[in-house]
Amino acid sequence: xxxxxxxxxxxxxxxxxxxxxxxxxxxxxxxxxxxxxxxxxxxxxxxxxxxxxxxxxxxxxxxxxxxxxxxxxxxxxxxxxxxxxxxxxxxxxxxxxxxxxxxxxxxxxxxxxxxxxxxxxxxxxxxxxxxxxxxxxxxxxxxxxxxxxxxxxxxxxxxxxxxxxxxxxxxxxxxxxxxxxxxxxxxxxxxxxxxxxxxxxxxxxxxxxxxxxxxxxxxxxxxxxxxxxxxxxxxxxxxxxxxxxxxxxxxxxxxxxxxxxxxxxxxxxxxxxxxxxxx
Amino acid sequence: xxxxxxxxxxxxxxxxxxxxxxxxxxxxxxxxxxxxxxxxxxxxxxxxxxxxxxxxxxxxxxxxxxxxxxxxxxxxxxxxxxxxxxxxxxxxxxxxxxxxxxxxxxxxxxxxxxxxxxxxxxxxxxxxxxxxxxxxxxxxxxxxxxxxxxxxxxxxxxxxxxxxxxxxxxxxxxxxxxxxxxxxxxxxxxxxxxxxxxxxxxxxxxxxxxxxxxxxxxxxxxxxxxxxxxxxxxxxxxxxxxxxxxxxxxxxxxxxxxxxxxxxxxxxxxxxxxxxxxxxxxxxxxxxxxxxxxxxxxxxxxxx
Numbered sequence: 238x239x240x241x242x243x244x245x246x247x248x249x250x251x252x253x254x255x256x257x258x259x260x261x262x263x264x265x266x267x268x269x270x271x272x273x274x275x276x277x278x279x280x281x282x283x284x285x286x287x288x289x290x291x292x293x294x295x296x297x298x299x300x301x302x303x304x305x306x307x308x309x310x311x312x313x314x315x316x317x318x319x320x321x322x323x324x325x326x327x328x329x330x331x332x333x334x335x336x337x338x339x340x341x342x343x344x345x346x347x348x349x350x351x352x353x354x355x356x357x358x359x360x361x362x363x364x365x366x367x368x369x370x371x372x373x374x375x376x377x378x379x380x381x382x383x384x385x386x387x388x389x390x391x392x393x394x395x396x397x398x399x400x401x402x403x404x405x406x407x408x409x410x411x412x413x414x415x416x417x418x419x420x421x422x423x424x425x426x427x428x429x430x431x432x433x434x435x436x437x438x439x440x441x442x443x444x445x446x447x448x449x450x451x452x453x454x455x456x457x458x459x460x461x462x463x464x465x466x467x468x469x470x471x472x473x474x475x476x477x478x479x480x481x482x483x484x485x486x487x488x489x490x491x492x493x494x495x496x497x498x499x500x501x502x503x504x505x506x507x508x509x510x511x512x513x514x515x516x
Numbered sequence: 517x518x519x520x521x522x523x524x525x526x527x528x529x530x531x532x533x534x535x536x537x538x539x540x541x542x543x544x545x546x547x548x549x550x551x552x553x554x555x556x557x558x559x560x561x562x563x564x565x566x567x568x569x570x571x572x573x574x575x576x577x578x579x580x581x582x583x584x585x586x587x588x589x590x591x592x593x594x595x596x597x598x599x600x601x602x603x604x605x606x607x608x609x610x611x612x613x614x615x616x617x618x619x620x621x622x623x624x625x626x627x628x629x630x631x632x633x634x635x636x637x638x639x640x641x642x643x644x645x646x647x648x649x650x651x652x653x654x655x656x657x658x659x660x661x662x663x664x665x666x667x668x669x670x671x672x673x674x675x676x677x678x679x680x681x682x683x684x685x686x687x688x689x690x691x692x693x694x695x696x697x698x699x700x701x702x703x704x705x706x707x708x709x710x711x712x713x714x715x716x717x718x719x720x721x722x723x724x725x726x727x728x729x730x731x732x733x734x735x736x737x738x739x740x741x742x743x744x745x746x747x748x749x750x751x752x753x754x755x756x757x758x759x760x761x762x763x764x765x766x767x768x769x770x771x772x773x774x775x776x777x778x779x780x781x782x783x784x785x786x787x788x789x790x791x792x793x794x795x796x797x798x799x800x801x802x803x804x805x806x807x808x809x810x811x812x813x814x815x816x817x818x819x820x
Contacts, residue, residue, distance in 0.1 A: 240619050240621050241619055242620060243619075244616070244618035244619040247614065247615060247618055248604060248607065248611075248615050251611055252606055252607075326557035349602055349603075349605075350600075351603060351604060353570055353598055353599075353602065354596075354602065354603075354616060354660060355572055355616075355619060356568075356570060356595075357568035357569070357591070357594075357596040357598060357670075358592070358594075358619075359588050359591040359592040359620075360588075360591065360619070360663070361588050490632070512572060514565070515565075515570040515571070
């Protein structure tokens with residue numbers, strides 16, 4: 238199994254996709270740090286979250302302007318706040334980076350039929366499945382760390398220490414978010430093993446996050462349920478909520494949800510893959 | 517006794533109502549070049565995919581190197597090229613083989629250079645796979661199949677789409693591997709004339725069923741021109757052939773049939789000689805067909 242992981246890492250670091258993903262992550266972090274306006278600061282309405290910037294007048298001005306320089310000026314005037322912590326609240330964007338990882342590690346192998354070279358040798362389907370899952374999770378963790386610590390360092394360089402939450406806080410928040418990322422990677426791996434074609438995989442996974450939100454909103458509207466309460470257990474909201482001093486109960490609930498995702502999607506993925514004919 | 521490399525026992529594969537492989541029984545001995553012949557969709561690839569566990573069997577069983585249970589271990593000794601060769605487009609030939617050598621735990625990098633040399637791709641080792649011609653892709657596929665020094669290689673239509681020079685190169689490579697490295701080969705094709713030049717054992721498959729399994733000598737015998745003599749007294753008939761017609765170039769097929777490979781232009785003389793020696797001849801006729809006609813007749817018989 239270790240050999241399959243090593244081989245995949247050799248192949249992936251010989252290709253361009255991983256470097257493109259790293260560049261995208263660092264460019265987005267740089268733009269966000271420079272504009273001092275990472276995706277979710279102050280706009281999340283969940284009950285758990287304490288907005289990092291609470292001045293509504295300021296936020297309205299930020300939303301009205303198109304200029305990054307103007308945004309930066311406004312946010313600087315507001316004063317010190319942990320910008321890198323806010324940056325982590327926008328980590329749901331990493332979902333699209335995880336798609337790149339799963340495509341590179343797994344779906345390309347199944348879609349190009351190169352998987353048959355591996356599976357016709359002395360490698361069982363179980364080993365193959367686990368190796369791919371571990372590689373995806375490993376690379377996912379690597380990119381999350383690059384994103385989180387990259388944002389931290391870029392923010393330190395661009396904005397100074399007063400806008401930073403500190404290294405320990407970043408580490409704590411990273412650990413809180415990782416189980417949810419692993420749950421989402423498990424979902425993507427499951428879809429990859431079930432559909433095995435790059436085009437199909439992309440057409441399902443790219444809009445999935447929006448579709449899930451729409452469905453949840455639709456259900457809550459239809460049955461007159463509390464939309465906010467339901468959305469708090471949706472991936473994008475969980476990632477945002479986890480950076481805003483959530484209660485221990487909420488942390489535990491998201492952890493249980495993440496473990497549920499990891500188990501359920503991997504069981505489904507493996508059961509489907511075990512019986513699949515390799516083209 | 518020769519070691520059995522692969523043995524299938526009523527191996528069956530069904531896709532819903534379609535039977536792709538119907539109780540197939542084949543035995544491949546060590547050192548064989550075993551040719552699997554059939555039309556497109558006859559079941560050749562399904563048989564190979566089932567053996568390599570790329571698809572699951574519906575019924576029957578098979579053993580690799582005498583083992584039915586520890587297939588994963590047995591698969592360490594086989595190399596495969598199933599359907600078209602598939603590699604990563606953005607990697608070079610060397611990088612693709614390096615990827616699989618890491619996966620197979622091959623430490624010695626010289627092995628990659630060795631297999632590239634065997635398939636004559638040393639000069640193109642730094643060329644990306646997407647820039648390869650079909651022939652080069654097929655040869656890289658064979659390089660992968662022999663990367664781990666296997667005892668048995670399974671090649672699914674490796675000469676498909678190749679030009680005559682490419683076909684000859686593959687043929688020479690496979691013969692060399694069989695003779696020098698003592699590798700047992702299972703090779704499929706729908707071009708019988710090409711397989712005839714490589715294989716020493718032939719298996720005809722149609723509609724998922726094995727319709728004939730024979731050695732090269734037996735195939736030659738089935739196809740070569742001869743006079744078929746049908747008689748109830750085969751023993752006396754052979755004595756007459758030897759004494760009166762001075763020939764030993766015949767073969768006794770069964771209790772009622774002799775095949776004579778001399779006097780092909782003079783079957784009347786043979787008939788007269790036999791009758792003059794009081795041998796009851798139930799039938800006498802010329803036989804012998806081309807490989808293609810033989811293949812077609814087998815398929816026709818199978819249909820009937």
